[in-house]
Amino acid sequence: MIPRLSPLTQIHEQMGAKFTTFGGWKMPIRFGSIIEEHHCVRTSVGKFDVSHMGQIFLDGNDAEYLTNKLVSNDVTRLKDNQAQYAMITDHQGVILDDTLVYRNSSDSFMFIPNAGHDEEMFLRWTHFRDEWDLDVAIKNSTSEIAMFAIQGPIAVDSIEALSSDTLSDLKRFTTTVTTIAGITCTVSRTGYTGEDGFELLLSSNDAVTLWKALNFPSCGLGSRDTLRTEMGFLLSGQDFNHQTNPRNPLEAGVDFTVDLSQDFIGRDALLGLNPKELPFNFIGFSLLERSIPRPGSAILNEAGEKIGLVTSGTLSPTLNIPIGLGYVPPSYSSIGDPLQISIRNSLKPAMICSTPFINL
Amino acid sequence: MTFSIPPDRQYSKSHEWVLVDSNNALIGITDFAQDELGDIVFIELPPLGEILIKDQIFGLVESIKAVSDLYAPLSGTILDINSTLEAEPEQVNDDPYDSGWILKIELKDLSEIKTLLTADEYGDQTN
Numbered sequence: 001m002i003p004r005l006s007p008l009t010q011i012h013e014q015m016g017a018k019f020t021t022f023g024g025w026k027m028p029i030r031f032g033s034i035i036e037e038h039h040c041v042r043t044s045v046g047k048f049d050v051s052h053m054g055q056i057f058l059d060g061n062d063a064e065y066l067t068n069k070l071v072s073n074d075v076t077r078l079k080d081n082q083a084q085y086a087m088i089t090d091h092q093g094v095i096l097d098d099t100l101v102y103r104n105s106s107d108s109f110m111f112i113p114n115a116g117h118d119e120e121m122f123l124r125w126t127h128f129r130d131e132w133d134l135d136v137a138i139k140n141s142t143s144e145i146a147m148f149a150i151q152g153p154i155a156v157d158s159i160e161a162l163s164s165d166t167l168s169d170l171k172r173f174t175t176t177v178t179t180i181a182g183i184t185c186t187v188s189r190t191g192y193t194g195e196d197g198f199e200l201l202l203s204s205n206d207a208v209t210l211w212k213a214l215n216f217p218s219c220g221l222g223s224r225d226t227l228r229t230e231m232g233f234l235l236s237g238q239d240f241n242h243q244t245n246p247r248n249p250l251e252a253g254v255d256f257t258v259d260l261s262q263d264f265i266g267r268d269a270l271l272g273l274n275p276k277e278l279p280f281n282f283i284g285f286s287l288l289e290r291s292i293p294r295p296g297s298a299i300l301n302e303a304g305e306k307i308g309l310v311t312s313g314t315l316s317p318t319l320n321i322p323i324g325l326g327y328v329p330p331s332y333s334s335i336g337d338p339l340q341i342s343i344r345n346s347l348k349p350a351m352i353c354s355t356p357f358i359n360l
Numbered sequence: 361m362t363f364s365i366p367p368d369r370q371y372s373k374s375h376e377w378v379l380v381d382s383n384n385a386l387i388g389i390t391d392f393a394q395d396e397l398g399d400i401v402f403i404e405l406p407p408l409g410e411i412l413i414k415d416q417i418f419g420l421v422e423s424i425k426a427v428s429d430l431y432a433p434l435s436g437t438i439l440d441i442n443s444t445l446e447a448e449p450e451q452v453n454d455d456p457y458d459s460g461w462i463l464k465i466e467l468k469d470l471s472e473i474k475t476l477l478t479a480d481e482y483g484d485q486t487n
Contacts, residue, residue, distance in 0.1 A: 018398070033453075034424045035399045222398070222425055290402050290446075292422050314424060315401040344420075 006051040007146050007207035015218060022221060023115025023237065025052035030220040037223035038317040041193055045152035046219035049211070054118030055145045055201065056125065058109040060136035066129055067109050071101055072249055072266065074259040078103035083173045083190060086257050088113075088121065089266030093248045093273070095240045097121065098257075100190060102175060114236040118142040128265075146207035148200045150214065151227075155197035158216060159187070167198070181213035193227035194360055226314045232284050232325060232355025238295055239282070239311040239325060250275055251327065253282040280308065280327040284355035285339055286319075289348045293324035298342040299350075307332055310341060318358050324350070363391040363486060366457055370473065371482035372433035377457065380473060385434055388461045389421065389452060392486045397423040400449045405430075405463060410438050412465055414472055419462075421452070434472045436465030 003026035006012070012019070017028035028049065030037060040046045058067060068075045073086035083102045087095050099121075101111045113121040122140040129136055150159055160167040165178040167187060175188040186201040202210060225235070234240060234254065240247040248266075249258045250273055260271055287293060293313030298306045313324035324341070332339065335354050340347040365371070369379040375393035379386040394400065402422040412418045412432035419430040441463045445451055452460035467473075477485065 029425065030398055033399050035450075226424065291404075292402060292424075292427075294427075317424075 004052070004143075006049050007204040008049050008051065008211055011208060011211060012049070012218075017218070017220060020221060023052055023117070025115050027052050027115075028218070028220040030222040031218045034220070034222035034226060035317045037217065037219040038226050040217045041152045041195055041219060041223065041227055042318055043153065045150065045155045045158050045197070045216045046223070047211070047214050047216045048149040048151065048219050048221075048224055049146075050149050050199070050224075051146045051204070051207070052115035053147050054113035054115070054121065054140070054142040055147070056111050056113065056118065056122055057139045057141055058111075058125065058136050059107065059139075060134075061107055062129075062134035062136045063107050063109045064103075066125060066132070066134050066136050067101060067111065068262055069132075069264055070125060070128060071099065071111075072258045072264055072270075073101070074262045075101050075103065075109070076262075080105050081175045083175060083188060085254075087249045087252075087254060088124075089249065089264070089270070090242070091265055091269065093266040093269035094242060094246045095249060095252060096124075096242050097236050098234060098240075098254070100188075102188070112147075117236070144204055146202050146204040146210075148202075148211065148214070149191055149193070149197065149224075150200065150216065151191045151193040151195045151197035153195060155195065159198055159200075162213065163187075181210055183210040183213070185210070192224065192233060194231040194233075194356060194358070195227075225312075226317055229312050229314050229323060229325065230316050230318055230357050232357065234282075235312060245309075245311060247280075247282075247327070248273065251278050251280050251282060276330075278330060281330050281333040283326065283328055283333045284353045284357060285324050285326070285341070285350045286353050286357070287322035287324070287341060287348050287350045290322065291343050291348050292322050293326075293341050293343060293348075293350075297324075299326055299328055300340040300342060300347065301332060302338050302340065304340070304347070307339075316357055323353070323357050325355075328352075363395065364457065365390065365392075365479045365483050365486075367479040369457075370433075370476035370478060372431065372476060373485065374431040374433075376431065376433045378433045378473075378476060380467070383467050383470070384439065384464055385436065385467055386461050386464050387433060388456055389430070390482070390486075391456050393428075394453045394456045394460070397421060397426055397428055398453075399424045400452045403445050403449050403452070403462065405441055406438065408438050408441060411468075412436055412438065414475075430462070433476060434465065435468040437468070438463055439466050440464040
C-alpha cells in the first residue's frame with residue numbers, strides 16, 4: 001500500500017529524517033537523536049509534524065447529538081472553543097479509538113481520530129447519521145489539514161512571539177483562531193507530551209511556510225512516543241487495539257473520560273461492569289535491570305506465572321531507566337508490587353510504578 | 361549523508377568492523393550501523409572466554425526503537441569486552457570506531473580474514 005504523506009515530507013527528507021510508517025502514513029521517526037529530541041521538549045521547545053492525525057468536521061442541528069451518542073464523554077458540557085478527551089467505543093464498550101472532541105459553536109464540532117482511523121470514523125459517524133436520520137454534514141478533512149504540535153516549557157512564549165494575539169492566557173483544552181508568522185491557524189492548548197504547548201491546525205497548503213517559520217528543533221514520532229510513555233498516556237492501536245488488544249475504558253485507566261449518565265454506544269456494556277472486579281488494570285512499571293520491555297512481552301508474577309502483557313516500553317530519557325506500560329490483574333497492580341518481564345527468553349525483575357513516571 | 365569508513369580496518373556485510381592486530385582482532389559496529397539504529401541504550405554480550413563463530417549471532421544492540429543482532433565477523437575467543445559501554449552505550453553512537461569498540465577476540469582461523477570487505481568494498485555496499 002502506498003503510504004499517505006504529510007505536506008512536509010520533502011522538507012523532512014531534506015533534513016535527513018529517518019521515516020517510519022505509522023497508521024498508513026510515512027512520518028519522520030527522528031531527525032537526529034530521539035533522546036536529544038526528548039530532552040529538547042522537556043527543557044525548552046520542540047516542533048512535531050502530526051499531520052497524520054485525522055480531522056472530521058460535523059456541522060448541523062444534530063452535530064452535538066450524534067457526537068454525544070458516539071463518544072464516551074459528555075460533549076454537551078463543552079462550551080464554544082473547548083476541547084474534551086473521549087473514547088470511541090463499540091456496543092461492547094471496547095475502545096475503537098481515543099480522540100479529542102472540539103466544539104466550534106453550538107452546532108459545529110470537530111474531532112481528531114488517530115492516524116489511520118479517519119476514514120473508519122468518518123464512515124461510523126455517517127452510518128449512524130443515516131441510521132438515525134439526523135441533520136449533520138460530516139466532512140473528513142484529514143488530507144487538507146496539517147497539524148503541528150509545539151511542546152515544551154517555552155513553547156507558549158515562543159509561539160506567542162510569532163502571533164498577532166496574546167496566547168499565554170488561552171486555557172488548557174481551549175482553542176482560538178489566530179495568525180502565526182502570518183499563517184491562519186486554529187491554536188489548541190493541548191498536547192501529548194505532558195509539557196505545556198499548543199497544537200496547531202492549518203491548511204496543508206500553508207504547512208511548509210509555517211514549519212519553516214517555526215525556528216525550533218524538529219522532533220519525530222520516536223520522541224513523541226518516549227514523551228507520552230513517560231506520562232503513561234495511551235497509544236491507540238498499541239495500548240488498546242480493537243482487533244489485537246481489545247480493552248474497555250475502565251481497564252485502560254481512562255474512566256475519567258466516561259460519563260455513564262450519557263446514552264452513548266457502549267454505555268450499557270460499561271454499566272454492567274463492576275469497576276472493582278475488572279480482569280485487568282493498565283499499569284506502569286520500571287525494569288530493575290537495563291533492557292527494554294517491548295510491546296508483546298509477557299508479564300509474570302514472582303512465581304513465574306504469566307499474568308499479563310506489555311503494551312508499551314522504552315528507556316525513559318528523563319529517568320534513564322527502562323519503563324513500560326501494560327495490563328495485569330488488579331491483585332498485582334499496587335505500587336511497588338514485584339513483577340517479571342520476559343525479554344528474549346530471560347526474565348527481568350520489574351516493579352509497578354505510579355504514572356506519570358516523572359514529576360513535571 | 362556520508363558515513364565514516366576508516367581504511368585501516370575491514371568490514372562485514374552485517375556492518376561490523378574488524379581491526380586485526382597479529383592474532384587478535386578488535387570488533388565494533390560501523391558508523392552506518394550506529395546511525396541506522398539511533399540512540400543505543402543497551403548492549404548484550406557473552407562473557408569473557410566465550411567462543412564466537414563466524415557469521416553467527418553473538419549479542420545484540422538495543423536502541424530506543426530497535427533491537428539488532430550482532431554477527432561475529434570472524435571466529436575466535438573473547439579476550440576483552442569494552443566495559444565502558446555498560447554505563448555509556450552511547451559511546452557506540454558518538455565514536456563507533458574508537459571508544460565505542462565492543463570486544464576483542466583471539467582469532468581462531470586467520471584465513472577467515474580474507475573473506476571480509478575492504479573499506480572501499482564496504483563503502484560501495486552502503487552507498
